[in-house]
Amino acid sequence: xxxxxxxxxxxxxxxxxxxxxxxxxxxxxxxxxxxxxxxxxxxxxxxxxxxxxxxxxxxxxxxxxxxxxxxxxxxxxxxxxxxxxxxxxxxxxxxxxxxxxxxxxxxxxxxxxxxxxxxxxxxxxxxxxxxxxxxxxxxxxxxxxxxxxxxxxxxxxxxxxxxxxxxxxxxxxxxxxxxxxxxxxxxxxxxxxxxxxxxxxxxxxxxxxxxxxxxxxxxxxxxxxxxxxxxxxxxxxxxxxxxxxxxxxxxxxxxxxxxxxxxxxxxxxxxxxxxxxxxxxxxxxxxxxxxxxxxxxxxxxxxxxxxxxxxxxxxxx
Amino acid sequence: xxxxxxxxxxxxxxxxxxxxxxxxxxxxxxxxxxxxxxxxxxxxxxxxxxxxxxxxxxxxxxxxxxxxxxxxxxxxxxxxxxxxxxxxxxxxxxxxxxxxxxxxxxxxxxxxxxxxxxxxxxxxxxxxxxxxxxxxxxxxxxxxxxxxxxxxxxxxxxxxxxxxxxxxxxxxxxxxxxxxxxxxxxxxxxxxxxxxxxxxxxxxxxxxxxxxxxxxxxxxxxxxxxxxxxxxxxxxxxxxxxxxxxxxxxxxxxxxxxxxxxxxxxxxxxxxxxxxxxxxxxxxxxxxxxxxxxxxxxxxxxxxxxxxxxxxxxxxx
Numbered sequence: 263x264x265x266x267x268x269x270x271x272x273x274x275x276x277x278x279x280x281x282x283x284x285x286x287x288x289x290x291x292x293x294x295x296x297x298x299x300x301x302x303x304x305x306x307x308x309x310x311x312x313x314x315x316x317x318x319x320x321x322x323x324x325x326x327x328x329x330x331x332x333x334x335x336x337x338x339x340x341x342x343x344x345x346x347x348x349x350x351x352x353x354x355x356x357x358x359x360x361x362x363x364x365x366x367x368x369x370x371x372x373x374x375x376x377x378x379x380x381x382x383x384x385x386x387x388x389x390x391x392x393x394x395x396x397x398x399x400x401x402x403x404x405x406x407x408x409x410x411x412x413x414x415x416x417x418x419x420x421x422x423x424x425x426x427x428x429x430x431x432x433x434x435x436x437x438x439x440x441x442x443x444x445x446x447x448x449x450x451x452x453x454x455x456x457x458x459x460x461x462x463x464x465x466x467x468x469x470x471x472x473x474x475x476x477x478x479x480x481x482x483x484x485x486x487x488x489x490x491x492x493x494x495x496x497x498x499x500x501x502x503x504x505x506x507x508x509x510x511x512x513x514x515x516x517x518x519x520x521x522x523x524x525x526x527x528x529x530x531x532x533x534x535x536x537x538x539x540x541x542x543x544x545x546x547x548x549x550x551x552x553x554x555x556x557x558x559x560x561x562x563x564x565x566x567x568x569x570x571x572x573x574x575x576x577x578x579x
Numbered sequence: 580x581x582x583x584x585x586x587x588x589x590x591x592x593x594x595x596x597x598x599x600x601x602x603x604x605x606x607x608x609x610x611x612x613x614x615x616x617x618x619x620x621x622x623x624x625x626x627x628x629x630x631x632x633x634x635x636x637x638x639x640x641x642x643x644x645x646x647x648x649x650x651x652x653x654x655x656x657x658x659x660x661x662x663x664x665x666x667x668x669x670x671x672x673x674x675x676x677x678x679x680x681x682x683x684x685x686x687x688x689x690x691x692x693x694x695x696x697x698x699x700x701x702x703x704x705x706x707x708x709x710x711x712x713x714x715x716x717x718x719x720x721x722x723x724x725x726x727x728x729x730x731x732x733x734x735x736x737x738x739x740x741x742x743x744x745x746x747x748x749x750x751x752x753x754x755x756x757x758x759x760x761x762x763x764x765x766x767x768x769x770x771x772x773x774x775x776x777x778x779x780x781x782x783x784x785x786x787x788x789x790x791x792x793x794x795x796x797x798x799x800x801x802x803x804x805x806x807x808x809x810x811x812x813x814x815x816x817x818x819x820x821x822x823x824x825x826x827x828x829x830x831x832x833x834x835x836x837x838x839x840x841x842x843x844x845x846x847x848x849x850x851x852x853x854x855x856x857x858x859x860x861x862x863x864x865x866x867x868x869x870x871x872x873x874x875x876x877x878x879x880x881x882x883x884x885x886x887x888x889x890x891x892x893x894x895x896x
Contacts, residue, residue, distance in 0.1 A: 379609035
């Protein structure tokens with residue numbers, strides 16, 4: 263049983279249903295009735311030291327990332343951030359650590375214009391939970407479930423950089439200093455694609471953020487939408503940093519399977535292609551495949567042959 | 580620096596202010612603009628194994644308590660619960676544990692009619708964070724800051740039982756089985772006073788829930804309201820279980836200082852005394868003191884002499 267199944271299996275059944283809950287467990291965030299024709303978008307994410315970030319990560323980076331991964335969920339819903347709460351568990355009250363952590367958190371909160379409205383601090387092993395609430399015009403939230411055969415599959419930015427950053431921090435390979443800085447920053451300070459998510463309202467048929475790896479996260483769209491897909495390996499967007507650091511096949515494997523990039527993966531019906539080109543900046547997104555009937559996800563190599571990628575996306579259980 | 584100061588010191592400054600946030604950090608919950616003339620009430624609480632519940636606590640009790648402490652915050656705001664999210668960190672995916680935990684959580688969720696709208700499961704030391712969202716009619720939320728000199732100070736239920744329950748579980752004393760069951764249940768399955776909190780809208784001038792002990796939590800009301808208070812020791816409501824288990828003075832010390840009872844402490848102006856008697860059931864609440872000018876909290880013994888209670892309320896740092 264994976265972490266995805268735990269919530270679905272034990273917690274999504276039997277709980278009271280309310281008419282003001284439009285979308286519950288199973289997407290990047292939940293949707294509830296909100297003020298003034300808006301819907302409330304709610305998501306929660308936990309980071310545990312040694313699991314979601316390496317033990318020696320700078321406190322400011324931890325603060326930044328804890329918010330970034332939640333904002334990324336809002337981005338995948340097409341929502342605008344509003345309010346956040348923080349539950350911080352740490353082994354001791356270290357003022358230097360707290361100062362660094364809060365500065366990193368604040369830096370991104372200012373960029374995203376999100377208010378901190380509540381918090382709880384407890385003693386224990388370092389664990390950070392942020393819940394964030396956003397707003398989206400009624401009926402316009404992006405969900406995982408709307409992809410249709412024929413829709414194009416797109417991703418923002420480049421893939422695999424955070425995976426290379428992790429390999430670098432874990433000293434699995436030695437990179438030039440400049441590249442090291444770039445890819446470790448991609449791991450420690452991911453950029454939530456809020457503007458792109460908001461621009462995709464009314465255009466994308468489905469969306470998700472890539473936290474566990476492209477194949478795993480696209481898999482969630484396919485499952486929720488009841489469709490299959492083909493991916494063209496040669497179309498995967500790779501950064502110069504990644505391309506220069508690894509042989510092409512290895513770089514592509516990272517792009518397919520490594521987590522923590524926090525780019526968006528989304529689908530767009532052919533009739534919205536023009537709107538998509540108008541709404542998003544050229545170069546900010548790349549088409550990587552097509553939604554198909556069935557339920558299989560096929561990765562195609564440069565000759566159009568199906569191949570099986572090296573490893574599955576990261577699973578916490 | 581205490582846990583209360585950590586959030587205030589590091590996290591309440593400099594974050595973006597939004598006009599739809601009516602009340603931010605520093606009360607039992609935050610208040611934001613909500614749908615249809617309602618305000619949204621948000622709070623978050625974390626339980627860590629070994630800190631907030633004993634290591635051998637039954638999983639169903641942990642699930643029940645994790646929700647109860649959050650519902651108690653909503654009760655202290657006079658809010659009606661609506662939606663919750665769960666961030667669950669556990670060392671391994673133990674199906675028996677998860678089943679028990681979810682059953683306890685569900686049992687209380689059904690009673691309180693709260694929907695589970697999102698969750699995150701991660702691997703790590705056992706830590707449970709629940710954020711809960713409630714609704715309250717605009718302007719009617721109970722806050723910590725409204726107490727005025729002359730207001731009566733009241734508590735719901737009885738105090739000190741959970742403290743006795745903890746002492747029993749920690750084998751600091753041996754209790755008869757029946758009493759043991761009662762007081763351990765008060766520790767493991769506290770009753771959030773939701774109906775009373777809602778009934779106090781428009782009547783109480785301030786309210787808080789007693790999680791860290793009466794003196795500590797009443798202290799928050801006094802600080803937020805800029806007032807002092809006197810408490811009459813002989814008026815502290817004690818259960819039969821507690822009275823029969825300890826000498827009176829010790830029982831009163833527990834009632835003053837022990838945490839985890841999750842009763843409400845609230846203040847009511849004299850002109851609302853009649854409304855209070857009509858709204859709440861006789862026996863469900865007790866007057867224990869009076870708000871005064873100044874900023875001191877004086878505990879008076881049976882002769883009207885000031886005395887200093889034995890220990891301060893529980894602080895996580």
